[in-house]
Amino acid sequence: xxxxxxxxxxxxxxxxxxxxxxxxxxxxxxxxxxxxxxxxxxxxxxxxxxxxxxxxxxxxxxxxxxxxxxxxxxxxxxxxxxxxxxxxxxxxxxxxxxxxxxxxxxxxxxxxxxxxxxxxxxxxxxxxxxxxxxxxxxxxxxxxxxxxxxxxxxxxxxxxxxxxxxxxxxxxxxxxxxxxxxxxxxxxxxxxxxxxxxxxxxxxxxxxxxxxxxxxxxxxxxxxxxxxxxxxxxxxxxxxxxxxxxxxxxxxxxxxxxxxxxxxxxxxxxxxxxxxxxxxxxxxxxxxxxxxxxxxxx
Numbered sequence: 450x451x452x453x454x455x456x457x458x459x460x461x462x463x464x465x466x467x468x469x470x471x472x473x474x475x476x477x478x479x480x481x482x483x484x485x486x487x488x489x490x491x492x493x494x495x496x497x498x499x500x501x502x503x504x505x506x507x508x509x510x511x512x513x514x515x516x517x518x519x520x521x522x523x524x525x526x527x528x529x530x531x532x533x534x535x536x537x538x539x540x541x542x543x544x545x546x547x548x549x550x551x552x553x554x555x556x557x558x559x560x561x562x563x564x565x566x567x568x569x570x571x572x573x574x575x576x577x578x579x580x581x582x583x584x585x586x587x588x589x590x591x592x593x594x595x596x597x598x599x600x601x602x603x604x605x606x607x608x609x610x611x612x613x614x615x616x617x618x619x620x621x622x623x624x625x626x627x628x629x630x631x632x633x634x635x636x637x638x639x640x641x642x643x644x645x646x647x648x649x650x651x652x653x654x655x656x657x658x659x660x661x662x663x664x665x666x667x668x669x670x671x672x673x674x675x676x677x678x679x680x681x682x683x684x685x686x687x688x689x690x691x692x693x694x695x696x697x698x699x700x701x702x703x704x705x706x707x708x709x710x711x712x713x714x715x716x717x718x719x720x721x722x723x724x725x726x727x728x729x730x731x732x733x734x735x736x737x738x739x740x741x742x743x744x745x746x747x
Contacts, residue, residue: 521626589609597654634706635709685718692711
């Protein structure tokens with residue numbers, strides 16, 4: 450191993466950096482909020498193919514005139530003629546009136562599709578998404594506890610939550626629309642993030658098995674991190690290249706999924722090296738320190 454980086458020695462720096470990122474993410478989440486899509490809020494979604502390029506301003510003028518506040522307009526593909534319009538739930542009569550106004554004031558178009566989701570179904574989707582996230586976290590805790598120990602499990606979960614909080618905060622800041630693709634991305638981030646951390650924890654456990662009695666635990670963790678560094682970077686780089694390809698060439702829904710995943714992979718790799726292992730190290734040293742102090746105080 451030709452390189453040797455001191456990851457553990459600067460743990461305070463990494464913790465401060467992560468703390469600032471988490472604060473910014475939470476600020477974006479609570480101040481700006483998430484842009485929930487039709488899957489969660491309910492509403493009417495129309496996909497229209499205009500015969501010539503149009504602008505968001507043109508369509509917004511029509512929506513504002515019909516008092517459809519909270520509507521969103523998204524262009525599909527590379528041009529400005531295929532439009533996805535999402536409004537609050539409207540009746541068939543209101544939809545026909547809106548389409549008539551769009552045709553008269555914006556331009557001729559072909560209606561590709563119209564879909565409706567009630568607010569009740571939206572709430573059910575939100576509940577199912579929350580249940581899926583909670584079950585995923587519980588399953589991960591149980592798996593790591595069985596395979597390693599509870600300190601590894603909780604360290605991994607804390608670092609994984611760090612990844613998800615920052616990712617969700619960035620999504621709130623950018624104001625990407627939250628759809629079922631977003632939930633899929635978050636669950637995928639859970640899996641990727643915890644897998645990356647398991648690789649690191651596994652190397653620490655292997656080195657613990659051959660550790661000499663007087664070897665400092667800090668050095669062992671730092672050695673383990675250096676041993677898995679190249680593998681972790683190579684894996685993340687491969688995934689990032691694939692996600693960048695999706696961002697460039699895929700449709701808008703998949704692009705949102707890819708961008709969410711990109712944030713998650715970057716921060717998941719970062720936390721595996723700089724957050725999860727130092728948490729476990731500090732926790733373990735604290736527990737051992739307590740064990741040594743008890744006989745002396747007796």
